[in-house]
Amino acid sequence: RPPGGRAPEEEKAKRRRRRAAKVEAEGEGGDGGPAEEGAGAGAGAGDGGDNNPPPSSSTINPPPVVPFESKTDAHWDYVLKEMMWLGADFQSERKSHLSAATRTAAAVRQFHRTKESRRNRELADFEVKRRRLAGRMAREVVGGRGWWGKIDRVVGHKRRV
Numbered sequence: 001r002p003p004g005g006r007a008p009e010e011e012k013a014k015r016r017r018r019r020a021a022k023v024e025a026e027g028e029g030g031d032g033g034p035a036e037e038g039a040g041a042g043a044g045a046g047d048g049g050d051n052n053p054p055p056s057s058s059t060i061n062p063p064p065v066v067p068f069e070s071k072t073d074a075h076w077d078y079v080l081k082e083m084m085w086l087g088a089d090f091q092s093e094r095k096s097h098l099s100a101a102t103r104t105a106a107a108v109r110q111f112h113r114t115k116e117s118r119r120n121r122e123l124a125d126f127e128v129k130r131r132r133l134a135g136r137m138a139r140e141v142v143g144g145r146g147w148w149g150k151i152d153r154v155v156g157h158k159r160r161v
Contacts, residue, residue: 140146 141148143149
């Protein structure tokens with residue numbers, strides 16, 4: 001359905017009923033009464049077969065509108081074009097800002113949803129680094145080339161001297 005709420009067929013039927021009611025009202029307002037109806041039987045196609053005046057211009061189709069092409073644009077034409085462009089520009093800006101706000105809101109929601117898991121992952125990474133550091137220090141202290149190995153060499157050297 002169009003924005004007006006009625007289907008085009010309903011609109012056409014409504015217009016036909018209005019025209020018929022208007023033609024009837026014009027026919028009743030004549031001064032001759034029933035004698036006029038028979039008198040105009042052979043009349044032209046536009047008058048409906050009676051001697052009443054032709055229907056008003058609002059009940060018949062208006063003549064086709066011939067488009068007027070302006071050769072030169074006046075200042076107001078440029079103003080109207082600018083207004084059309086500006087309206088479209090504002091609409092596209094509004095649309096892009098709305099989509100950017102939607103993306104930002106989704107990113108914030110995702111950030112808060114994953115906050116706890118991110119914290120747990122950071123703690124696990126810290127624990128892994130701490131264990132690696134402890135292992136490296138243990139290897140330096142206990143290993144043959146580590147701290148105790150150097151102490152053993154110093155003690156052996158002192159014994160020889």
